[in-house]
Amino acid sequence: MSIPVLDRLTFGAKSSEVSFVKKNGINNWIESQLAPTNLDPAVEKSLKQSLLRISYGESADYPAINENRPFSSHNKTTEELWPLLEAHKMPYPERVRALEELRASRLIYAAHTQWQVRELMVDFWHNHFNIHAGDLAIAVAMPTFEREVIRKNCLGNFGQMLEGVATSTPMLIYLNNRSSRTGAPNENYARELFELHTLGKGRYLNEIYSKWRQVPGAEKGKPTGYIDQDVYEAARAFTGWILEDGRGTGNGINLPKTGKFHYLDSWHDPYQKRVLAQEFDPYGAPMADGKRVISILAGHPGTAEHLCEKLCRRFVSDTPPAALVSSCTKVWIDNQNHPQQIAKVLSHLFRSPLFVQAVQSGQSKKLKRPLELAMSFVRKLDLPHSPSMQLINEISDCGQRLYYWPTPDGHPDTTDFWLTTQTIRKRWFLPLGIMDNWWGTGFITPEVLSRGIEQPIEEVSMIKDIANRLLGDDAQVTLSQLTKNFKTPNKRLLGSGQDEWNAVRRTIALLAMSPSFQWK
16 A cells, blocks of 8 residues: 555656565655665666757858757856857857756656655755746756755755755846845845745735734734735845856956856945844845845745645645644754755655555545656656657646746646646647657667566556556556457467557557546
8 A cells, every 4th residue: 555655756656666665665765765865877877878859950150960969068067058158159059958958857867766756856846946947047057056956955954945046046047136236126036035935925914014013923023924025125135146247346347257156245235124023233244134034034934834835735635634734834843954854844744644644545646747647657667768859848738848937936736737628638648659759768669568577478468467557556447448459359469560569559558548647
């Protein structure tokens, strides 16, 4: 009965993971997942071996290119990639190559990493701190953002990650804080910091209260929510948090052109401020005002509740149990300063009887996101897989636009967004296209499909074996609905022709199109 939990905490449970859990127990697997190392040989091997298509037409400045090329830019730093902003004679696909490799690497990690929980949390935090990478300056900085902010902190301390996001190049550009200066503070980042990143929309109380003292708890220095005054004052606290983008700073001085974070004291508003009923003295130390805002928000009980509700919604159900959100919130607050704060909360969540009961009973299902759907098909059948831009585009057509969701709120996390008449047909095509190699992700040979199946291979027994791997307890019901595929006598497939194997491949794809496989 631990297999449904395993499926909920992976991009599809591989047979090796199922065997580990059966032998060692689900709790041992969870704890190992929450303490990952940097060793990930399957990912490293795939990154070295994979090729990604790049193509563009000829111009006066460069010849036409249409080739498969190894990964070479996804691990470069912002400083290394920043000169691409001024490489005006370079074809655009070359200038955004690092971002395209980064998008493709997400498929590699999902399919191959042994640290599945970490990868799910990378996806969670990318969505929580959503940034649209359509701006070239953002595109060249995204690899560093993912590597140094999201991956580094996804199981760590939220306050530390929040500061990393605030000082990251993509966020400074996306929410316009790089132009924020004394006398002209830009409120975009501060607004989303309160509304999306920490306290949440539910604690915006400006429609009820217009003065900070009116907010419940404010007189005691612990307001339950925030109003516009808090946003305005926080925006002032982040003035001077900008980028080294070559701009002039006065007196004939220009910043370097590195794309890295820079604190410019002459642009900072040094005067007294008040944020969430906390008084800020004037002329504080460099960056002290902004860091204090981050600390206040990271430590607010409302942030704990907002984030824990989102985690429970992602891992449990669209309407998570209030008691589970409450217990996770307590763990979050109790571990406020712990370097592995997020891992502590996840350990409590995943081991909670409420979580286990909800998942194992099948009453609290979550619809797989398109990336999960595609990669769970690959992982459960242990299929060969290389990323391709065609598959990434298909996943985008299903609604999951990796690095290109247009608004700061990120992809919705409820079924009604993902399950529409427009997307369901696209979702059906994902397993079929992978099985038939429509998008160049790898040929599925008879040897791959028959791996681990007792010889001589017979069609019906083989399909039943694969159905059990894909669907678990729902395999028999789904197979009975596909009986039209088994009207012919059972055939031995060893040495059979391609037509017989094509029929097997098509039946496997149909199993993955079934409702049972769409949910986890």
